[in-house]
Amino acid sequence: MASTRRLGVAMDFSPCSIKALQWMVDNTTKEGDTIILIVINPEEYEHGEMQLWADTGSPITPLAEFCDSALSKKYGINPNKEVMNISTTAMEQKKVDVLVKIYWGDAREKLCESIDHIPLDSLTMGNRGLGTLRRAIMGSVSNYVVNNATCPVTVVKSSEQNH
Template sequence: MEQPGTEAVEQRRAAEQQRGTRLKVMVAVDESDGSLYALSWALDNLFPLPPPAEDAGEVVIVHVQQPFQNYVFPAGPALYATTAVMDSVRKVQQQNAEALLAKVSHVCSEKHTTVKVKTMVMEGDPKEMICQAVEQVHPDLLLVGSRGLGKLKRAFLGSVSDYCAHHAKCPILIVKPPHK
C-alpha cells in the first residue's frame, strides 16, 4: 500500500531532476513523538536510498523555545522571577535544545548519510517563529508533526500545524503518526 503523500513526493522529485536541484526540507521539532515521527517520515520518504548523487538534499531542523514569562494573578500578587532564576531557566532550556538537536541530528545521520543537516533554535511563539524561519530559509517543503488535539483543545490552545498551514509561505505537509 502506498503511503499518503507519496504521489506528491514523486512529482516533486521529477520536477527536481528536471531542474537539477536538490530538495530543501524544513522540519519543525519539539520533544513530542509526533515531531520525531515527522522527521523520520521525511527522511524515509523524501530522500531516496541509495541517493542519486553524493548530495541527496538538505534538511533544516528548527526548534522553537517558549520565552520565560512572569505571571500576574488577578486576585493576588504578581510573580516575578529573579535574574538568577531566569538565567537558570534559560540555561536549562539551552541544554534541552542542544540535547534535542543532538538526538535529531543522530537520527538523520543514522537514516541518511548524504543528507546535509542544518539546525536552528529560535525563541518565541512556535507558530510565528516557524513561519519566520520559512521566510528566512526558503525551503521547498515544511513538515510539522501533529499531536492530534481534539476540536475543543485546538479551538482554545490553537494548533501549530493549523497556523503554519495558513501562514507559511511554502508548501506544508502535516505528518500524523500511525494509529496504535
C-alpha cells in the same frame, strides 16, 4: 544536476515531531538534499548573544556542532538521542546534509518566518492530535502554518489522537 532542496522539519523533540522527521527522511528526502531541523523553544531567551537572535533565530549550525554539549547547553536545548540517530542515519544512507536552526518564541510565527528567512522549499511537521475542545482553546500550530506558509507544508498525523 538539480539544485539542492532545503527541507525543513519542525522539531520540538516531542514524539509527533520525531515521527515527522522519520516520515520526511523515509518519504521525501533524496540524495543531495539539505534537511534543516527547525527547533522551536517556546521560552524567550534573554541571555547574552542570544538576544541578537531573538528575531532571526540562531545561526544555521551543522548537526555535529549542535550535538556538542556546550553549544546545546548555551542555546538551552537538550538534543534528543532518537532525533540525532535518525538524522545521522539519513546523512549516511541518503547522502544529505543536516543542519539545525533554533528559534525562540511562538511556534506558529517562528515556523512561518523560518520558511522565508532560511529559505525552505518545503516544511514537514507533526501534529499533537489535540481533541476538538483543546484545539479550539489552544489553537493548532499545524493549522496556522498550513494556512499561512509560503511553501508546501506536510503535516504528519499522530497515530494517537488525544481527546
